[in-house]
Amino acid sequence: MMEQSQIQCSKCKTTLSQEDIFCPNCGYPENGGQEEKDKFDYRIKLKMNVLKDxxxxxxxxxxxLWVLAAFHLLAGLFYLTQELTFYDGIGTLIASIIFIACVFWVKNQPLTGIMAAFVFWILLQLSVVFVDPSLLFHGIILKIIFIGIFVKGISSAKDYKEFSQKLQVLNAPNE
Ligand SMILES: [Zn+2]
Incomplete structure (x- = not known):
């Protein structure tokens, strides 16, 4: 009986037969030419750059979220000291706690966490409409910057999920 020689994929350590040009697990052209191998490495590098970004x-x-939490904490504590704004203070402190909770949510589930934080932040902005609609445009530049950070975060969370899964198959370093 002839012993079939087997080789390991140098990227993901999957065993493949000599007839396989590409690794069935990760697609690395183990038995392919150098050019194909370079192309594969280049694509991995691109994916890692996307992940890093x-x-x-x-x-x-x-x-x-930490900045928003700190801001609401300080504002809330200040409101508490004034008799007139005591209940506003409680609401503002609760908002601070929600922003802190969102940080941990983002850590565990980036996409849902950011979307939840974004929705909460928008509701908080809209809540001033009942007091004075012109407050909506208060600090508008800062608000636009915040929206930009949230929106970029949402698209990055999608990239993060997709590309970390693609790279996981290779046991590529994630850091
Ligand atoms: Zn492989």
């Missing part, structure tokens, strides 16, 4: 954008969202 997505991580940066997710970090921006987390920083924004």
């Amino acid at each position: 997505a991580k940066k954008k997710l970090k921006n969202v987390k920083i924004l």
